Amino acid sequence: MVMYWVALLAISILIYLLLDGFDLGVGMLFSVAGGESQRDAMLSTVAPVWDGNETWLIVTGVIMWGSFPVVYAMVMSAFYIPVLVMLLGLILRGVAFEFRGKALSSRWVWDVSFVVGSFAASFMQGAMVGALVEGLQFSNGDYTGGTLGWLTAFSALCGIGLCFGYSLLGACWLVRKCDGPVRDTARRQIPPLAIGVLVFLVVVFAYALVEHLPILLRWTDRPYLFVFPVIGAGAAAMLAKSILRHDDYWPFHMVALIFVAAFATLALSFWPYMIPFVVTIDEAAAPHASLAFMFWGAGLFVFPLMLLYVAIGYRVFRGKSAPAADHY
Secondary structure: OHHHHHHHHHHHHHHHHHHHHHHHHHHHHHHHOOOHHHHHHHHHHHOOOHHHHHHHHHHHHHHHHHHOHHHHHHHHHHOHHHHHHHHHHHHHHHHHHHHHOOOOOOHHHHHHHHHHHHHHHHHHHHHHHHHHHHOOOEEOOEEOOOOOOOOOHHHHHHHHHHHHHHHHHHHHHHHHHOOHHHHHHHHHHHHHHHHHHHHHHHHHHHHHHHHOOHHHHHHHHOHHHHHHHHHHHHHHHHHHHHHHOOOOOHHHHHHHHHHHHHHHHHHHHHOOEEEOOOEEHHHHOOOHHHHHHHHHHHHHHHHHHHHHHHHHHHHHOOOOOOOOOOOO
16 A cells, blocks of 8 residues: 555656646746747647646655654655745746736736746745655754755755756657747757757766765666666657757657656665655655555545546647637
8 A cells, every 4th residue: 555655646746747747848948938929829838737737746746644743744844834835936926827828918027927937937846855865854853954954055956956947848749749939949949958958967967976965776776777878868769850950859858868867867866765865755655544544535436537537638638739819
């Protein structure tokens, strides 16, 4: 039962990264859009799915709260500020998304809000991951790192790196879903964004080597982890090939595969810890009775229905996005 909920938690996080990742990426690329018509076209690609994408963040939080309450309490005490800023960014995005379609003279305010909310949410997510990788200070189950203990040079670097990664995913989404100037602009943005992600990965690895981060020991103990960087490198090569061939379909899938490889590397590097080198999965799990009770409701019915809903939704809205007077 513990492994079942660990698997569901991992799947929920990965789905969120992929789906809301391109959504947030489109929001950040909104800042360099070439006019009102291009902004409208960009929004039309995410209009049918953006709120459903964010649902997976709620699923992640609920699974952690119900199945691993110890980790939920410890992580929230450490990440109270970044989680709050992230949620405010997501709220600002949602409000801006709805209001800009009706606003006239104040539309620029909501355009800026959409961009700022996207950057805030993306940066904070990356910073939290970076803080977990670098290590947080706990004593007897209590966070002792201080209010800004999560904010370091490494975590800030990871926040910037995730902004590049989400933007790359968003650009590939626009190539897949749009035609004309929006697609051409997004295709031109992919190479510099991909270079930015590559530079980030090199700098992060160099930092980990210099600072002797404990997570590097996992790579020497588990050589099979090198399989995932190889998969990511192959996906990057296919991405470059698809861009040179002006292919609209494969870039998004290749960047998604890079995200999957990176997530698998990180997850298996953490294993069997939920908070690296502090709390293991077994120590964090709720009692069996609680896990079993959740299984017969959320685990057996709600989660599969959500997967089915997502699959049907993306199937219905497949293909190129058509221009519309309003985003709905």
